[in-house]
Amino acid sequence: MSGRIDIVSIFPGYLDPLELSLVGKARQDGLLDVAVHDLRDWATDRHRTVDDTPFGGGAGMVMRPDVWGAALDDVLAADETTARRTVLVPTPAGERFTQSMAEELALLVCAGGQLVIACGRYEGIDARVAEHYAEHEHIAVREVSIGDYVLNGGEVAALVITEAVARLLPGVIGNPQSLVEESHGSAGLLEYPVYTKPPSWRGLDVPEVLRSGDHGRIGTWRRSRAVERTARRRPDLLARHAPPHVRLAKGVDAEAIADVAARTFALACPPDLPADDAEAFVAEHLNAVALRSALRSRDRVLLVAEVAGAVVGFTMLALGRPEAEDVREVVSDRAGAELSKCYVLSEHHRSSVAAELMRATLSEAQRRGVHSVWLGVNQGNERAQRFYRKHGFVRVGSRRFAVGSRTESDYVMERTLAS
The missing domain is CATH 3.40.1280.10 (SPOUT methyltransferase, trefoil knot domain)
Known part of the structure; x- marks a missing residue:
């Protein structure tokens, strides 16, 4: 009827x-x-x-x-x-x-x-x-x-x-599937960007992942872009979802983590850092292969934050005493892990994602018997310094850090965990 x-x-x-x-x-x-x-x-x-x-x-x-x-x-x-x-x-x-x-x-x-x-x-x-x-x-x-x-x-x-x-x-x-994937559907997200032929138009190329034939990668990419677009244009829609979910990373997360790293690394660097240097560092140290290797390492612990099923941030703990002398001189003898990575997509900076990710990371460090966590933060990145201070880190010294052809100055910050 x-x-x-x-x-x-x-x-x-x-x-x-x-x-x-x-x-x-x-x-x-x-x-x-x-x-x-x-x-x-x-x-x-x-x-x-x-x-x-x-x-x-x-x-x-x-x-x-x-x-x-x-x-x-x-x-x-x-x-x-x-x-x-x-x-x-x-x-x-x-x-x-x-x-x-x-x-x-x-x-x-x-x-x-x-x-x-x-x-x-x-x-x-x-x-x-x-x-x-x-x-x-x-x-x-x-x-x-x-x-x-x-x-x-x-x-x-x-x-x-x-x-x-x-x-x-x-x-x-x-095609009923069109109703499932569109904006404001059951997932509560805006739709991901779409492309068709030709593969290259006026100097703009269709993303490689959409031409790969790997439907798993395509699905992950689309979900991530839907979350990104929603966070930028309609953050109120994301607010209706449950709080961000933080968990230990898995091998299948390597590409999603690499994508977050590629899109956020430059934000942690001085604004005058040449783009080529930042891109070269990401390509060498934060690609999917390197991150997959880190996920298999016993002295690396990675956590990811998800919103609506898409990875939007991650942290990496490097277990053990620091090897560099300029760090060993300033951190306590009990320093047992470096928070070497803490990246969250910019559209989630004003949400609870970073705070939940930090809380879970420190909790995981404590669970593994770590007594003190240290990190290096660029001296020109006041936003990041405020965030770390808010989570109990204090400045204890400085170190030198190379990014491409430049040597940057980092502050070393440390937080002692409860026994």
């Missing part, structure tokens, strides 16, 4: 685009019944008046409840055997229309229910209309907003809502 969508408007021609594209085809194929009604058909005067001046004064006109009542009585009565009926009133003052609401309404329509969209104009519809129909036990009334802006009427919202609902109905979208 197919459900139906009824739209009531004083400008029925505005809804003509519903005859086009996938929605139009769904109507032709009988997958969806959409009826558009002219509100003025229920006006009772020769001028077909649907509005009047507001009580209490003020600018603009308000749509009359008697006209809307007559219209909704007939439109709803046209399918009075339908137990589930919802009246949507588009308004900037309504609840936000979301993908989850679209899915809810699609279930209603798919189950044979009726969705009525009442398109207001001017200053809106008399408030008693929504109040009256909300008292009906078989009718749900919802005021909805498609965004924080004001339009001249509800027709644009009606088009948006109808398309968002219709495309979720069985048979409307040719």
Whole structure:
């Protein structure tokens, strides 16, 4: 049984685009019944008046409840055997229309229910209309907003809502997998970037991983890019997920860790460091092969932080006393591990990811019997120094550190762990 969508408007021609594209085809194929009604058909005067001046004064006109009542009585009565009926009133003052609401309404329509969209104009519809129909036990009334802006009427919202609902109905979208992977879907993330032929266009190449044929790598890459895009553009969506998950790294994480390192190493370096030097260091010391070797080493401990299933940060502990003399001179005799890597993608710097990763790393060090952890941080990186101080590290000295053709000055910081 197919459900139906009824739209009531004083400008029925505005809804003509519903005859086009996938929605139009769904109507032709009988997958969806959409009826558009002219509100003025229920006006009772020769001028077909649907509005009047507001009580209490003020600018603009308000749509009359008697006209809307007559219209909704007939439109709803046209399918009075339908137990589930919802009246949507588009308004900037309504609840936000979301993908989850679209899915809810699609279930209603798919189950044979009726969705009525009442398109207001001017200053809106008399408030008693929504109040009256909300008292009906078989009718749900919802005021909805498609965004924080004001339009001249509800027709644009009606088009948006109808398309968002219709495309979720069985048979409307040719490849159902498209609905799973798209933005604002069940994963709660924005969609990853997509590419097609040609593989090179105006000096821009399709990422190598998408041409590799390795579906495991492709899936990991897409998940990571979806999380990255969401964190940058809509951090509020990520906030709905559970707190970041921190765990010991595995061999299969090597490429994801290398990707994080490549995208964050330069942030830990002085801004005047030549890009070639930073890239050369990453290519030699932070590639997937080197990290996979570290994961197999008994004196290396790596932890990763995941958000929505994608690796967004990692740490590396190098167990044992420091070998360099300039470090041995300043750290305590009990220093048992170096925090040699602590990288988090920049879009997560203001989240709880770094703090949770540090907490878990220090806890893991303590579990392994480490009494003191030290690290080197570039003297020009005040942001990182503040972060380490916040987590109990104190400055104990300095060291020299080579990056490519340059020698950088690091502060050495140390934190003693509880016995």
